[in-house]
Amino acid sequence: xxxxxxxxxxxxxxxxxxxxxxxxxxxxxxxxxxxxxxxxxxxxxxxxxxxxxxxxxxxxxxxxxxxxxxxxxxxxxxxxxxxxxxxxxxxxxxxxxxxxxxxxxxxxxxxxxxxxxxxxxxxxxxxxxxxxxxxxxxxxxxxxxxxxxxxxxxxxxxxxxxxxxxxxxxxxxxxxxxxxxxxxxxxxxxxxxxxxxxxxxxxxxxxxxxxxxxxxxxxxxxxxxxxxxx
Amino acid sequence: xxxxxxxxxxxxxxxxxxxxxxxxxxxxxxxxxxxxxxxxxxxxxxxxxxxxxxxxxxxxxxxxxxxxxxxxxxxxxxxxxx
Numbered sequence: 001x002x003x004x005x006x007x008x009x010x011x012x013x014x015x016x017x018x019x020x021x022x023x024x025x026x027x028x029x030x031x032x033x034x035x036x037x038x039x040x041x042x043x044x045x046x047x048x049x050x051x052x053x054x055x056x057x058x059x060x061x062x063x064x065x066x067x068x069x070x071x072x073x074x075x076x077x078x079x080x081x082x083x084x085x086x087x088x089x090x091x092x093x094x095x096x097x098x099x100x101x102x103x104x105x106x107x108x109x110x111x112x113x114x115x116x117x118x119x120x121x122x123x124x125x126x127x128x129x130x131x132x133x134x135x136x137x138x139x140x141x142x143x144x145x146x147x148x149x150x151x152x153x154x155x156x157x158x159x160x161x162x163x164x165x166x167x168x169x170x171x172x173x174x175x176x177x178x179x180x181x182x183x184x185x186x187x188x189x190x191x192x193x194x195x196x197x198x199x200x201x202x203x204x205x206x207x208x209x210x211x212x213x214x215x216x217x218x219x220x221x222x223x224x225x226x227x228x229x230x
Numbered sequence: 231x232x233x234x235x236x237x238x239x240x241x242x243x244x245x246x247x248x249x250x251x252x253x254x255x256x257x258x259x260x261x262x263x264x265x266x267x268x269x270x271x272x273x274x275x276x277x278x279x280x281x282x283x284x285x286x287x288x289x290x291x292x293x294x295x296x297x298x299x300x301x302x303x304x305x306x307x308x309x310x311x312x
Contacts, residue, residue: 057271058299065296094299101301103240106247148244148302174247 001220003029004042006072006088008063013049013086013195020197021046024213034066043224044081044216045072047088049141049195059102059144060090069095081125081216082189086142089181089191098182098191099157100149106174110143114205116168117180117194121161124183125219126190129211135168136208138194140180145193147175147182160185165192231312232277234289238298238305239270273297276312285309 003025005017014031021029032039034052039045052063063069069091076082076097084092092098105111114137119130130136149157154176157163165181173193181192196209240246249267256264275292277285289307298305 057296061296061299093301099301101299103244103302104247106245108247108251146247150243150301174245 001025001027001043001217001224002041003027003044003046004032004039005029005046005048006034006068007031007048008034008050008052008066008091010052010054011048011050011087013197016195016197017046017048017085020200020209020213024200024210025217027217032068034063034068036068037071039068039071039075042075042080043220044083045075047072047082047084047091048197049086049088052087052091055087055144058090058094059087060092060094063087063091064094073097076184076189079186079188081220083126083212083216084189084191085195085197086140086145086193089193090144092189092191097189098184099153100147100182102144103146103148103174104144105142105146105172107172110141111145111172112139112141113172114139114199115170115172115180115194117165118168119164120166121164121183123161124164124187124190124215126183126212126215127164128215128218130215136211137206138196138199138209139206140172140194141198142173142193145173145175147173147179147193149176157182164190165194232279232282232285233310233312234273234275234277234285234292234307235310236273236275236289236293236297236305236307237270238273238293238303239268240302241304244302270303277309282309 166178196212199206199209
């Protein structure tokens with residue numbers, strides 16, 4: 001199994017994502033620059049947080065046209081696992097791999113803090129190691145995490161159980177239905193505003209993000225037999 | 231040379247947190263008649279063409295593909311002499 005961490009100009013959580021994969025999944029992981037046009041070698045693709053292209057125009061709007069994103073779309077089609085965190089989530093929305101869009105936080109404030117999340121759906125490749133409705137602690141750090149979609153899309157998200165994480169208690173950004181993370185219908189693409197890669201050791205104040213990475217590994221093993229480092 | 235003047239605003243159905251904050255500030259300043267404020271983007275796109283018809287078509291494509299996110303935003307534009 002091989003993992004790619006996509007790096008855009010302005011990504012800043014790429015190192016943390018890389019380290020989380022090394023520490024928790026313990027599989028080969030590589031940085032892949034946004035101009036790359038071949039992702040065939042990778043089984044899991046991670047889009048890290050940051051401010052790709054300075055968030056110019058809209059968050060993720062310019063990154064979406066990076067050469068690598070065409071390959072990410074192809075990988076999604078092929079059923080590979082794709083996780084977008086924070087800016088990575090915004091890019092997945094702009095790309096249309098996930099439905100909806102991001103608005104400025106309702107408070108207009110950049111929120112950077114540990115927040116409780118509810119695992120709404122543990123039947124995904126990314127959440128298999130969590131219990132359904134479990135409350136976990138994962139930090140957020142964003143100014144534009146106010147997830148929005150129209151009512152029709154929301155009804156579809158609910159019907160297909162695509163809402164994976166919601167904010168428990170206070171909603172830090174005003175997102176519709178307290179949404180913190182959603183997946184596609186096929187369950188192989190997950191976007192979330194909170195940063196699981198920043199909660200993988202007790203010294204980080206929480207290690208609840210660990211199980212997201214272990215879930216990915218577990219799913220991949222189940223799908224591909226036990227040959228992990230092949 | 232032509233120039234496209236592009237306006238992008240949040241759709242009516244979408245709450246505009248910046249607009250709400252500015253409305254609140256205007257009320258504080260005593261502009262009680264302010265009923266609503268919507269904040270958007272203004273863009274000038276210089277075009278190396280004199281073909282207006284083609285420019286309209288191309289700018290619409292630019293807006294749909296990149297300049298606006300039609301999930302949350304509306305756009306309109308006009309073509310003027312550059």
